[in-house]
Amino acid sequence: MxxxxxxxxxxxxxxxxxxxxxxxxxxxxxxxxxxxxxxxxxxxxxxxxxxxxxxxxxxxxxxxxxxxxxxxxxxxxxxxxxxxxxxxxxxxxxxxxxxxxxxxxxxxxxxxxxxxxxxxxxxxxxxxxxxxxxxxxxxxxxxxxxxxxxxxxxxxxxxxxxxxxxxxxxxxxxxxVERFIGYALSEYIMFGFFYGMIVIFSFHNLLMFLAVRRRQYLFYILYVLSVGMFEMSTDGIAFQYLWPNQPVWNEYAYGVSLFFLSTFGLIFTKELLHVKIKAPKINTVINLLIIIRLIYFLVCLFYNTDWFKYKFLEFIPLSLCFFTGIYIWWKKQYGPARFFVLGYFFLSLGFIIKIVHILGWSRLFIGNVVGYYSLSFGFLLEMVFLSFAIGDQVRILRRKKENARKQIIKQMQVNAELKDNINKELEDKVVVRTKEVQQKSAELQQKNITIEHQNEELLSKNTLLEHQAEEISRMNILLEKDNINLKTNIEKVREARVNATEVDFEEFSLKYPDKDSCYKFLADMKWENGYACIKCSNTSYCNGKVPFNRRCTKCAYEESVLHDTIFENNRIPINKAFYLVYLMYNHKGAISSHKLSERIGIRQSTCWTYASKVKKVMEDRKKDIKGSGKSGWSKLIINK
The missing domain is CATH 2.60.40.2380 (Immunoglobulin-like)
Structure with a gap:
């Protein structure tokens, strides 16, 4: 059963x-x-x-x-x-x-x-x-x-x-066909009204941007143009009038226009509502969402254009803008945000009605025409209320400016009153001060008479002092000449002593105390017969980068003062190298490297190396230095 x-x-x-x-x-x-x-x-x-x-x-x-x-x-x-x-x-x-x-x-x-x-x-x-x-x-x-x-x-x-x-x-x-013609004409008239409103809004805000240079107007223009491009792509108007022979662009039109719409919508929200100042955390979220939206757009554009079809994702930036407006209006009591909230309310309502229409439910409580064009109506109302928000912001700024101007005028009046009071007080003080000045002037006049007598006495004393100064100056000139002669005699005595007897390093250093004195001595010896460039034989020169070097003015070759001397490639202080040559010459090469190290303060191995080099030069130049006395050590310096 x-x-x-x-x-x-x-x-x-x-x-x-x-x-x-x-x-x-x-x-x-x-x-x-x-x-x-x-x-x-x-x-x-x-x-x-x-x-x-x-x-x-x-x-x-x-x-x-x-x-x-x-x-x-x-x-x-x-x-x-x-x-x-x-x-x-x-x-x-x-x-x-x-x-x-x-x-x-x-x-x-x-x-x-x-x-x-x-x-x-x-x-x-x-x-x-x-x-x-x-x-x-x-x-x-x-x-x-x-x-x-x-x-x-x-x-x-x-x-x-x-x-x-x-x-x-x-x-x-x-x-x-008759019904189609009437319907098409009505629809295109409505499109003309809608896109005409977009052009008017854009042109008006462009003029405002050029007038006041506020970035919010520029971002609002870009947002409105993005809305227009999205609606044109959705209605097929863009295909009909902008790229009728390029149908492949239809695959990108929705995604590109939606990207710019959501991006400029978020940026305009930040600028209009001053989100960075009034809600820093929300500002960070908006910046993060813009970056994510950009990455998603690039992935769709270059990897898979089929992902552009997920238009419902635009509800996220729309909701964030709506929430930001409500928060700043409710929490921060910012007046223009109320029109912003109204605009996004109608846009959200249009978005919801559009979804209901797509699902086929709009016939139950609204007409098909309203359902089909609900998003366009929502965008239009949003643009109107966003314009109100911008105007309200301008009105607030103008009111603040007017209040500031009134405050400035009031302050200027207070300043004028203060100025009058101060001037009156100053006039009274000037009268009192004038009397004091007159009294002081009489006292000063009496003192001036006294000072004149004192000045006459000083003039006579100054004349006497001038004669004494002339005498002192004459004596100073004589003393200076004597000092120069004395200094020259001391230098000659010192040189004679160095050349005549063996002296220690401290006394030798009085003659050659530093590197510059040694370099000068070498330069004078090396070029005592005149300078000639070793490269081009030019006889004109200028100073080189290193003191006492000479640079050829023709080929720019710079010749070192140590070149072609026994001190070339020298690694010890030049004055100690001078003293080493001096000792080797005085002892006829018989002084030990240990003794040299003790007297000069340099390592024994280094002294041995230099002593060997000097001893070889002495052997090569026996005839030249024979009979030169104590000053013959200087003849070992220049290479032949």
Whole structure:
């Protein structure tokens, strides 16, 4: 018994399902029908997963039962990798007597093929879509229109093949040509009003930016232009008028315009509401969101443009702007934020209504027109209230400026009163001070007389002092001459002593105390017969980088004062090297390196090396230094 009940339920379910599959509601059209939108059971669909079905196969009896009833108010292509066939059934109750069209609304649909029967029952193919250039359309309109080939009385099946990378609402509408013309004109007038408002807002704020140079006006212009570009891309107006021969740009238009819309919206929010000052944490969140949005945009642009379809992500920056406005209005009591909040309230409301319309629920409580254009209305109201917010901010700034001006005027009045009081006090003090000055002047006059007598005495004394100064000056000149002669005699005595006897290093250092004195001695000896460049033989020179070096004025070669002397490549202090040569010469090369090290204060090994070098030179120049006395050590210095 239970098995029979189950079998009957199964048979009933199969029968009911089959009835749902093949059942399709017929749409009756007569001469009074100007427009009809196909919804629900008036549309059946077939999913072509491999996208290889032809119209002959689809309209054949084998595929008629494979069409399923539409489960949504408007059909959608849930599987974006497949093609979808849609079928509508129309009954003309009488000959229409006028032309009519079938129109598709969603402008982002990539490819639409319409198969409409003619008077002979043959299906005529027409195609349209966002992937085709605009001039290939039958009607130069932003939507997709297909002309009905016959208006005779009877029942007709219309087939439509739809492919799209994005999920679209397949909104199919029957319209008479007269109705289409009236509707299109009204719609384009509305577009002209909407985009005209965008141009007016942009131009007005451009003038404001040029006048006051506030960045918020510039970002508002960029935001409004981004809104306009997004709406033009969504409505198909941009494709129609901006790039009609480049349909590939339709793949980027939405994503690019949405990126600029959300980015400039966030930046404008920061500038208008002074978020950096009033809410630093929210400002950090906004900056972070801008960076994330930029990264996502670049990934979509260069990696996968298919990700541009996730438009619902723009609800995040929209919500953040809305929250920022509420916070600054509620917490910071910033007046212009109230208009900002109202603008984003209407934009959010338009966004929600648009979603409801896409889901097909807008017909329950609002009209299709309001639902379809809700986001545009929201943007328009938002722009109006944002303009109010900017104007309110300007009004507040003007009021602050006026208050500041009044405060300045008031302060200037106070300053003037203070100035008058001070001047009066100063005048009184001047009178008192004048009397004091007159009294002091009389006293000073008496003192001046006394000072004049004293000056006469000083003049006489100064004359005497001048004579004494002249005598002292004459004596100083004589003393200076004596000092010069004395100094010269001391120098000669010292040189004679150095050359005459062996002296210790301290006494030797009086003659050659430092590097400069040694270099000067070498220079005088080396070039006592005149300078000649060793490279080019030029006789003109200038000072080199190192003191006492000489640089050729012709070839710029700089010759070191140590070059071609026994001290070339010297690594010990030059005055000690002088003393070492002096000792070696006085002892005729017989002094030991240990003794040299003790007297000069240099390591024994270094003294041995230098002593060997000097001893070799002495042997080579025995004839030259023979009979030179104690001063012959200087003849060992210059190499021959």
């Amino acid at each position: 239970l098995r029979k009940v189950i079998n009957r339920l199964v048979y009933f379910f199969i029968f009911f399902s089959a009835h749902q599959v093949i059942a399709q509601q017929v749409v009756n059209i007569d001469t009074n029908t100007k427009e009809h939108i196909f919804v629900n059971k008036e549309i059946v669909c077939l999913e072509d997963i491999n996208r290889n079905l032809t119209i002959e196969e689809v309209k054949s009896a084998a595929y008629q039962d494979k069409f399923i009833a539409n489960k949504d108010f408007y059909p959608k292509n849930y599987n974006r990798k497949a093609a979808y066939w849609y079928r509508i059934k129309v009954r003309f109750n009488e000959k229409l007597g006028h032309s009519a069209i079938i129109e598709f609304f969603d402008q982002i649909t990539d490819h639409v093929e319409a198969y409409l029967p003619d008077e002979n029952g043959n299906y005529v193919k027409s195609k349209a879509g966002a992937d085709l250039s605009f001039r290939e359309r039958s009607f130069h309109h932003k939507n997709f229109q297909f002309l009905i080939n016959t208006d005779k009385k009877g029942e007709y099946f219309y087939y439509f093949r739809v492919e799209s990378k994005d999920q679209v609402n397949v909104i199919i509408v029957f319209r008479t």
